[in-house]
Amino acid sequence: MRSGSRFLISGGDSDKLQVGEFVLAIGNPYGLSHTVTMGIISAVGRANVGIADYEDFIQTDAAINPGNSGGPLVNTRGELIGINTAIFSRSGGYQGIGFAVPSNMARLVMDQLLQKGKVTRGWLGVTIQEITPELSQKFGLKTAKGALIGDVAKGSPAEKAGIKRGDIILEFNGKKVSDVGNLRNMVAQSKVGVQIPLTIMRSGKEYGINVTTSELPKDVSEITPGNVPEDTAPEGLTGLNVMELTREISRQLGLPRDEKGVVVVRVEPGSSVEDAGLRKGDVIQEIDRKKIISLDDYIRIVATIHSGDTVLMFINRDGKKFYVTIKAD
Missing domain, CATH: 2.40.10.10 (Trypsin-like serine proteases)
Incomplete structure (x- = not known):
């Protein structure tokens, strides 16, 4: 032409x-x-x-x-x-x-x-996951719509805007967020360096917040986990054994030395824990929005869980962080 x-x-x-x-x-x-x-x-x-x-x-x-x-x-x-x-x-x-x-x-x-002469993608600096019916119930949503924040990268546009782990993005630039893919596309297509309004839900309340996206970084590093010790640990939830996350285990899993939580060392086949997708090597960092710093924290919190309860856990798997719900046996 x-x-x-x-x-x-x-x-x-x-x-x-x-x-x-x-x-x-x-x-x-x-x-x-x-x-x-x-x-x-x-x-x-x-x-x-x-x-x-x-x-x-x-x-x-x-x-x-x-x-x-x-x-x-x-x-x-x-x-x-x-x-x-x-x-x-x-x-x-x-x-x-x-x-x-x-x-x-x-x-x-x-x-x-x-x-x-090139394509630039917008970047928020968050890990996001789909809202399941179980998660929507635990976070007080009326419908399973939006994108749940699993983690916020340090120094990212999201952190600078005040977005936190556990927030749910409901709207991006005036458009409703239906799911993770929908949000990902909208962020990628956003103009870099332009302030964009968001609607988020935090602790059951909706807030308006502005974020200025930056360009998607070229390099994305992947963490390869090491081997998890075979030691057994006290059983809290049925079908799950954990032990304290030591610096040595953090090193083997490729996690920061100061990472906190308990590490899964055994998942019973056929249990509700396995059905929920938990694996050996996963690090549990929250239960029902309560932080797990040590094995004592884990034991104390799971002691309050009853059969039939839906439990919300925050998991770190190979450096990727997300929420999961488990039906206690």
């Missing part, structure tokens, strides 16, 4: 797409150029597909086959609303499930490449 020439297709607003809307997929499947197929929008905001780091796909049943990738997905007004990207198929051919990158997401990437 010559410099200064007009685009051959007008852009639509992919944020306004509705499920059931008719769309057309244009491409070159199997070398058959100028092929047009028709379908509907099957879903929007589709994530966890395993195709890309940041996923917010439009799902369509318009026939997409090898050769369609990179072609336009347009609405009935001829406006570009997506870029055909991939299909879900066991045979390699069309099975009624295709994915397209929303035009608004593609436009952000295009603009950054034209202006800066």
Whole structure:
């Protein structure tokens, strides 16, 4: 296309797409150029597909086959609303499930490449996890919506804004947060260095807070755990044995020397603890929002737990921190 020439297709607003809307997929499947197929929008905001780091796909049943990738997905007004990207198929051919990158997401990437020559992603500096029905109950939420903060990186935009572990992000820049993938995409697409309003829940109350995102760091380090001693320890919750987290064990697990808590040394197969996903080597740092500094803290707190109680634990696994709920046997 010559410099200064007009685009051959007008852009639509992919944020306004509705499920059931008719769309057309244009491409070159199997070398058959100028092929047009028709379908509907099957879903929007589709994530966890395993195709890309940041996923917010439009799902369509318009026939997409090898050769369609990179072609336009347009609405009935001829406006570009997506870029055909991939299909879900066991045979390699069309099975009624295709994915397209929303035009608004593609436009952000295009603009950054034209202006800066690279793509920059916004960064908050938090680890987040999904809100399960059990977690929503423990944190006083009416619905399982939002993203739960598991940890806040030191010196990060989130820490500077006053965000804390256990906070739940409900809104980002005026838009409701449905889940972790939704928040991750919004943060990544945010303009670096711009102040953004958030709505968070802390201790059952909603607060407004402003955060200025920075650029996503290039290097992300991963911690490899060592071996956990085979020593047994007093049993608190049924199906779980722990021991105090010493400096030597912290070193073996690749954790900071001053990390506090108790380390899981045994999980009974078939127990509710195993069902909840706890593993040998996990470090328990909180139970029901109470800090676990020593083995004595653990023993004292679990003594108050009764059969049938739902227990909220804060876990450090290989340096990754998150909450988990366990139904006490």
